[in-house]
Structure formats: structure tokens, C-alpha cells
Amino acid sequence: MKTLSQTDPAILELIGKETKRQEEGIELIASENYASKAVMEALGSSLTNKYSEGYVGKRYYGGNQVIDEVESLAIERCKKLFNCEHVNVQPLSGSPANAAVYFATLKPGDKVLGLQLDHGGHLSHGHPVNFSGLLYNFTQYQVDKETGRINMEKVREIALKEKPKMILAGFSAYSRNLEWKKFKEIADEVGAITFADIAHIAGLIAGKAIESPIPYFDIVSSTTHKTLRGPRGAIIMCKEKFAKDIDKSVFPGMQGGPHDHATAARAVAFHEALQPEFQTYAKNVIENAQAMAAELMAAGLKIISDGTDNHLMVVDVTSKGISGKEAERVLDLVGISTSRSTIPFDPRKPMDPSGIRLGTPAITTRGFDAEDSRAVARAITQAIENHSDNKKLESIRESILALCKKRPLYS
Numbered sequence: 001m002k003t004l005s006q007t008d009p010a011i012l013e014l015i016g017k018e019t020k021r022q023e024e025g026i027e028l029i030a031s032e033n034y035a036s037k038a039v040m041e042a043l044g045s046s047l048t049n050k051y052s053e054g055y056v057g058k059r060y061y062g063g064n065q066v067i068d069e070v071e072s073l074a075i076e077r078c079k080k081l082f083n084c085e086h087v088n089v090q091p092l093s094g095s096p097a098n099a100a101v102y103f104a105t106l107k108p109g110d111k112v113l114g115l116q117l118d119h120g121g122h123l124s125h126g127h128p129v130n131f132s133g134l135l136y137n138f139t140q141y142q143v144d145k146e147t148g149r150i151n152m153e154k155v156r157e158i159a160l161k162e163k164p165k166m167i168l169a170g171f172s173a174y175s176r177n178l179e180w181k182k183f184k185e186i187a188d189e190v191g192a193i194t195f196a197d198i199a200h201i202a203g204l205i206a207g208k209a210i211e212s213p214i215p216y217f218d219i220v221s222s223t224t225h226k227t228l229r230g231p232r233g234a235i236i237m238c239k240e241k242f243a244k245d246i247d248k249s250v251f252p253g254m255q256g257g258p259h260d261h262a263t264a265a266r267a268v269a270f271h272e273a274l275q276p277e278f279q280t281y282a283k284n285v286i287e288n289a290q291a292m293a294a295e296l297m298a299a300g301l302k303i304i305s306d307g308t309d310n311h312l313m314v315v316d317v318t319s320k321g322i323s324g325k326e327a328e329r330v331l332d333l334v335g336i337s338t339s340r341s342t343i344p345f346d347p348r349k350p351m352d353p354s355g356i357r358l359g360t361p362a363i364t365t366r367g368f369d370a371e372d373s374r375a376v377a378r379a380i381t382q383a384i385e386n387h388s389d390n391k392k393l394e395s396i397r398e399s400i401l402a403l404c405k406k407r408p409l410y411s
């Protein structure tokens with residue numbers, strides 16, 4: 001970054017500090033990952049200079065011959081990766097993608113069934129402060145109190161009673177596989193559109209480690225920067241029947257020009273995910289999460305639903321006499337990044353909830369194996385149990401640094 005060092009040393013210094021933080025800390029935020037150098041090079045390319053409102057072959061600006069080829073490649077690779085009929089690769093991020101899906105299929109006030117936020121859903125799935133909850137009439141399903149799992153019989157009961165226009169399946173904090181086929185059967189019974197939001201698990205689906213909703217669902221949205229390990233951005237995949245409405249909704253409905261540099265970086269990420277190594281990566285992400293969950297449970301921590309089928313877990317830390325916010329702070333001190341999280345039926349408030357959410361996509365990218373993941377779990381338990389012992393916390397910080405040195409980023 002020679003030029004940046006001359007033009008803007010202040011920003012260069014901050015980038016350096018953040019890079020160091022990422023290298024010397026353990027990233028367990030379930031929605032984060034480390035994009036490859038190739039993805040970042042595409043992001044930092046001349047494509048950022050271009051305007052290309054419209055779609056391949058139908059642009060509202062000249063000079064888009066190359067961009068058309070870039071977007072076509074991204075589309076072709078995405079279709080191959082997910083085996084979908086149609087894809088729009090232009091949504092700027094996950095929430096705008098979901099907005100485009102709603103605009104394409106619903107009228108304000110229409111009823112949608114989605115997973116409640118504090119039970120693992122996402123803001124854009126009908127939370128009252130979000131545009132989705134303000135514009136549409138969301139009814140929410142929950143997880144069962146005893147099992148921590150979504151009970152499909154209850155989802156069916158709510159669907160039969162409420163007759164939603166759309167049924168939404170997807171989550172940001174749920175550690176079990178969704179029963180795509182059952183969602184589809186329920187939707188067919190009530191004549192609802194099926195919409196899956198796979199923002200968190202797209203990489204695990206692309207890596208063939210968990211089942212895909214694409215054979216069953218009408219519309220599937222995803223971010224490209226979580227387990228899929230690409231640039232920040234999103235995609236909307238759908239059956240051919242919805243293709244025109246989805247495209248019209250993204251542009252000109254919601255957005256102006258697509259971010260062509262990010263489209264190119266998506267294409268690079270799809271190419272990477274099509275390689276056999278990515279299947280190993282997806283499998284390892286889940287193995288690491290299961291190793292971490294088992295070790296945490298052995299140490300007496302409660303994991304919602306008692307384990308995980310995917311890359312994440314929600315841990316109730318209150319049995320150790322600490323809140324989620326305090327656990328997040330103490331873990332930050334020892335160099336472990338996590339995010340506080342509500343647990344289902346949380347007696348505490350969202351700003352200081354009972355849990356933390358942990359995920360293994362980022363550590364698996366830097367080569368952590370199951371044994372490393374168990375070591376991280378032990379460090380978490382020790383830090384939480386010794387949260388007011390600064391000496392002990394310092395020694396845990398040292399062990400975390402050693403682990404990071406053993407598994408360098410971009411080695």
C-alpha cells in the first residue's frame with residue numbers, strides 16, 4: 001500500500017492496526033470470515049470506477065462491455081455453485097437483498113411468517129424497529145423452550161391459523177438444520193410463497209456440508225461475506241417464475257448502479273467455493289464448531305439446543321455468574337472476539353443479555369483444527385470463570401497469542 005502511505009498515512013495506520021488486531025486475535029463472531037487476497041484484490045480494482053445501472057446487455061450507461069462479462073461470469077459461477085434457476089448478483093448487502101425480495105412479492109401490510117429475533121431470527125425478518133416490521137405484518141414463530149429447536153408442528157399450526165402470504169425460513173443465531181421440505185409442505189398447504197435467507201449458512205451449503213433449500217424454495221437470499229467467504233454483498237436466487245419481478249425490484253426498484261468491483265469479487269469467491277478444498281473447509285467448520293460445543297458443555301456451560309449442526313452456537317453464560325455483555329468484554333480482553341446474544345425466552349435485556357454467540361468460519365479459514373477449537377473453548381471457560389482475576393486473564397491472553405502465531409492469517 002505504497003501510494004496510500006504517501007497520500008493518507010492516517011488511514012493506512014488505522015488499516016495496519018486493524019490488520020494486526022485480526023492477526024493477533026481469535027475471531028469467533030459467527031457472521032465474520034477472512035476473504036482471500038484474491039477477493040480483496042478484485043475489490044481494490046479499477047472496477048470501482050464504473051457505472052452500470054441495468055443488467056447484462058441492457059445497461060443505461062456506455063462502456064459496459066467488460067462489466068457485462070464480469071457480471072455474466074459471476075452469474076454463471078453462482079448458478080453452478082448453488083444449482084439455482086436464476087440469480088441476481090447486484091444486491092449491495094443482506095438487508096437490501098431482503099427488502100428487494102419483499103418489494104418483489106408483497107404489498108405493504110401483507111402477512112409474513114418468520115423466526116423471532118431473540119429466538120435466532122434477523123432484524124430484517126420483521127423486527128418492529130426494522131423496515132420489514134414497519135411495512136409488513138409479521139407473525140413470528142419461536143423455538144421450543146425445552147429443546148431450543150423449531151417445532152415444525154407449531155409452525156404449521158401458526159401458518160394454518162394466520163394464512164401468511166410468505167413463509168420465511170432463515171436465521172442469524174440458530175444452531176440446528178432447518179427442515180426445508182417441511183417448510184415447503186406447510187407453505188403449499190396455505191398457498192404461501194417460500195423464502196429462505198441463507199446468509200449465515202451459504203458457505204456450508206455451497207460446500208455440500210448441509211442441505212440446500214434451493215430445490216424446494218421459491219426464493220433464496222444470501223450475503224456473500226459470511227461462511228461463503230467473499231466480499232460484502234448479497235445475492236438473490238429464485239425459480240424462473242420470480243426472475244423478472246426480483247430483477248425489477250433490485251433495479252430500478254431499490255438500487256441504482258451495482259458495485260462492479262464487488263460483483264467481480266463475488267465471482268472470485270464463487271470460483272474459490274467451486275474448488276474441492278472448499279468442501280473440506282465447510283466440513284471442517286462444522287467439525288470445529290461441534291468440538292468447541294462439546295468442550296464448553298463438558299465445562300458446564302449451557303448451549304441452546306445442546307449442540308450444533310452448523311458453524312455457530314448460542315451459549316448461556318449466566319450459570320458462571322456473568323452476563324453476555326460482561327463475557328463479551330472479558331473475552332475481548334484476552335483477544336477473543338464474540339458477540340453478546342439474547343437466548344430464547346431471555347429474562348435479561350437485549351443490551352445485556354444472557355448469552356454469547358460463537359462461530360467457527362473465521363478460525364477454520366486460518367487453519368484451526370478440532371484440537372485448536374477445544375483449546376479455544378478451554379480459554380473461553382477459563383476467562384469467564386476468572387473474569388475478575390487480571391493476572392489469570394493476562395496469561396490466557398498469552399496463550400491466545402501463541403495459538404494465533406501457530407496459525408497465521410494468509411500464511
Ligand SMILES: *Cc1c(COP(=O)(O)O)cnc(C)c1O
Pocket residue numbers: 031093094095096098121122124170171172197198199200223233
Ligand atoms: C447477516 C444477515 C443479514 C443481513 O446482512 P447485512 O449484509 O448485514 O445487511 C440478513 N439475514 C440474515 C439471516 C443474516 O444473518
